[in-house]
Amino acid sequence: MSILAACEKGGGFAFTKDKGSAGAEVNSLETPNASSVKLIERDVEAPEAFQASDQGLWDGRPSLGGVWVAHPDVKAPERVIIRNEENGKFVIGALFKRERDNPGPRIQVSSDAASALGMLAGAPDALNVTALRRQEVPVNDGPAAPVATGPEALPPPEAIQTASLDPIAAASAALDEVEASVAAAKPAVKPVQTASLAPTPTPKPAPAASKLREPIIQIGLFSEEQNATNTGAALRNAGILPTIKTHKSKGKTYYRVTIGPAPNSAERAAMLKKVKDLGYSDAYFVTN
Known part of the structure; x- marks a missing residue:
């Protein structure tokens, strides 16, 4: 949005006849003390x-x-x-x-x-x-450039280009x-082949004997295999061994990430607290 100083009717400039020192008539140019002000939102x-x-x-x-x-x-x-x-x-x-x-x-x-x-x-x-x-920030382009006396010496106005150096505007x-x-x-993305992104198999520990009805803790159920793989990697970095299994329902494939089984309720509670401290607040107990 631009706010321009008001100009006089007839192009913004008034030409008058003045008498010089020798009595000769000379042309003089009355220029308004104007400047161009722009308001920039940022x-x-x-x-x-x-x-x-x-x-x-x-x-x-x-x-x-x-x-x-x-x-x-x-x-x-x-x-x-x-x-x-x-x-x-x-x-x-x-x-x-x-x-x-x-x-x-x-x-x-x-x-x-x-x-x-x-x-x-x-x-x-x-x-x-x-x-x-x-906010709307005013930007003053400065006063009008001085011109020579005489209307024939007045150059045509040049277009002014402005550029924002605000890093926030650049980020937007x-x-x-x-x-x-x-x-x-998005339409050009091809379906991910399950075989190419399969997580590296890890040796499965021998299942510990458990009398709990729900010895397994489910971390999450993902529709994208890469998200399940990333979650498994994060758990391994924290010293937790996850299990990633593939499930199909109504023609769709899901990837389930779990840990366990826990041999007793005390160890199961400690496991749940640890994964929730890592940010997996939706983890819960399941039977299998």
């Missing part, structure tokens, strides 16, 4: 509205809603800039409120946000989340471009 960081630096975690499961994070101290949804302090990557997204009783890192990260920030499933990263506010444009390219590329 995002400005507003830490007074919300700012948090905490550990963030993506649990490996696909999530809806695009790029977003959730934090227990949020009072109302916000538009935020999310920075990964581990690798310097950042992205603009949404901020929502998270329940306080959820275990693990305080910042919950969506799958799209994790991809943009370079985060791995089950591996916490140090994140900084700051609220953004949309980059995010829009990434989302558009992802949306355009």
